[in-house]
Amino acid sequence: MSTRTIPVGGKRLTIEDIIALTQPECRARLSDDPAMRARIDAGIRFLDALLEEDGVIYGVTTGYGDSCTVTVPAHLVYELPVHLTRFHGCGLGEHFDQPTSRAILATRLCSLAQGYSGVSWELLERLTLMLNESILPVIPQEGSVGASGDLTPLSYVAGALIGERDVWFKGSQINSSEAFQQLGLSPLKLRPKEGLAIMNGTAVMTALACQAWHRAEYLTRLSARITSLASIALDGNSNHFDELLFAVKPHRGQQQIARWIQHDINHVEHPRNSDRLQDRYSIRCAPHVTGVLRDALPWFRETIENELNSANDNPIIDGIGEHVLHGGHFYGGHIAMAMDSMKTAVANLADLHDRQMALLMDTKMNNGLPANLSAASPERRAINHGFKAVQIGCSAWTAEALKLTMPASVFSRSTECHNQDKVSMGTIAARDCLRVLELTEQVIVATLLAAYQGVQLRRQQADELRKPAAAVESMLSDIAKEFELLTEDRPLELELRSWLRKIRQQPWALYED
Incomplete structure (x- = not known):
């Protein structure tokens, strides 16, 4: 190496x-x-x-x-x-x-x-x-x-x-x-x-913020890809991601997410009009949800990198000008605000994909897929439950992530005989953000595997499906090498943990900027 x-x-x-x-x-x-x-x-x-x-x-x-x-x-x-x-x-x-x-x-x-x-x-x-x-x-x-x-x-x-x-x-x-x-x-x-x-x-909070940004940026890409798979699995309406539609609401990050999904599902070459005029929000509005985080990333980067490249102790020693400057550059307010904001945007991804997971499971909403995405044969369907418990897990992980979005920066405490009477709580905000990322990654991994299974089940039902982009087919092939369709119920913990480790290593390039 x-x-x-x-x-x-x-x-x-x-x-x-x-x-x-x-x-x-x-x-x-x-x-x-x-x-x-x-x-x-x-x-x-x-x-x-x-x-x-x-x-x-x-x-x-x-x-x-x-x-x-x-x-x-x-x-x-x-x-x-x-x-x-x-x-x-x-x-x-x-x-x-x-x-x-x-x-x-x-x-x-x-x-x-x-x-x-x-x-x-x-x-x-x-x-x-x-x-x-x-x-x-x-x-x-x-x-x-x-x-x-x-x-x-x-x-x-x-x-x-x-x-x-x-x-x-x-x-x-x-x-x-x-x-x-x-x-x-x-x-x-x-x-x-x-x-x-x-x-x-501010080295600890800033180091954590660098790690958080790196993980959050990748999750915007993975979120777009999972939405693409979920739309295919649900036989959704591809017009929801049309370039003309997004041209009239010019948030660049939102537009980028929609463009990625549009390309994934091959909307330009193979537009697909569903029997439903409008898919549910967790599909139709996915670019608007993921796009918030995508649009915030440049500001997060600037804030984190400014802190990273600052002299942030006290006092500041200007040896050339021969000044000792007493101030408060140790204050982590910028990192606190970035982390409090990031964790809220990331938790919304958990909520989005938890809702997509629920759509895929429910026969009232999944447009003809088997209940709980079970791939069991008809004669064994009564005793097999597919992703049922995984969806419950997604709800638990999402609830915990959403609970942690309370901003840490507003919980300043007076310390050290009131010398430090207004503090940033930036390190707690950064730790919270990493925990929200961890929980959201758990939801995303579960939804990724469920959406993969949904696509394969949909393909078993009909030959005339939209042809996704080559990168999507390649990713489906990669997943197939390591994840066997859930035909008979099996414990999924070890597989979920394995896929968590994998996505944290960011295995797929997922789009060119």
């Missing part, structure tokens, strides 16, 4: 760069960009000069948060960042998986490499090494309010750097000092600003 190397610093990273860096075969390197290197060098010199002059710098010569009025004596300045990493070591909940840990490392490295955080080359190089050698901090998911940044989860990155937290390394969970020792290295000694620089930012 070829190795891709992504330079960090000097140019904007994309969501796709972060997704690539979640894989161990992708490597990071610090950019040779002269401007970036000048900013980092100047920031180090400027901080050192301020410390020699007894300058007052928040989190460097003062305590943190509400303790900013507490002066730290010079002889304790180097101990302060270590204490910051330690007292924030209180995360709970499940741990992020290893690809997500990699995404968090890459995202924090990108921010610090902007050159406005006053960190050393040694720190940047060690973060790069941890990525490339897969020394991955074990990070609990819960404990961040999303301002002053992702303090608690990022403390596990800082703690790993100094040899005081666990990492995954070579298939085992071990203390980071042991992992460094195996590579002939010692734990890093943090400079005065570096504990705060690592922790006081």
Whole structure:
């Protein structure tokens, strides 16, 4: 397998760069960009000069948060960042998986490499090494309010750097000092600003947002394809996706979804008028539902990538201009809004395909398909139930996804003696969004298999069906290789789990943009 190397610093990273860096075969390197290197060098010199002059710098010569009025004596300045990493070591909940840990490392490295955080080359190089050698901090998911940044989860990155937290390394969970020792290295000694620089930012929520965007974008494509299959299975009216119809409502994403479906069902060459003038909303209005998410993706991308390529800690160190700028760039409001919005649009896909699933099951609505899409022979139909329970599962998964659409960003809590009295909840919003994606993928996988079975059953009933596009036929052939028609009832859990893993790897290209 070829190795891709992504330079960090000097140019904007994309969501796709972060997704690539979640894989161990992708490597990071610090950019040779002269401007970036000048900013980092100047920031180090400027901080050192301020410390020699007894300058007052928040989190460097003062305590943190509400303790900013507490002066730290010079002889304790180097101990302060270590204490910051330690007292924030209180995360709970499940741990992020290893690809997500990699995404968090890459995202924090990108921010610090902007050159406005006053960190050393040694720190940047060690973060790069941890990525490339897969020394991955074990990070609990819960404990961040999303301002002053992702303090608690990022403390596990800082703690790993100094040899005081666990990492995954070579298939085992071990203390980071042991992992460094195996590579002939010692734990890093943090400079005065570096504990705060690592922790006081939005790296966790932004890393999760990159993953969420990547999954949501693919789901818009898969949603269009499943709608195509469902329309074919239901012998639907192809005119609902006509280009002329969508020309009069110019939402580009919506138009793109309709164009994809129109192409899939070969409407131009083989238009099909159903006996029903209008199909039900979950077919007829599918471009309008999926199109909302498709149209929002460019805004989500811009918001996430702006955060990714920002210096988002506090204080900001302008070494070249010799300014210490105290502000609130750790605040995750943009990511919170993007994630709260995305999870609502994604949950609507779950609701859409749950409704399509219900249409396919019900003999009052499925236009002549067998009840519950059972492929059983007539003499055995009475004891076979096809996708009946899977449809119940879809309703359960959809209900849970819809329940999670309550925006996290409106649940701000005052923390830290009211110093942090308005917080973003961006990390909770991002975690919610990923859970909604997980549930929606479950609905989509179930509907994909049901729609596939529906198409095959429809073809058994009649030879004169519309001829779908070659890409659709190819996908049907791929599914047929691994999914046997549900003729006799069988437990489907393992097959559903297998197909979930498959679609999360995005196996089909699904349309050219």
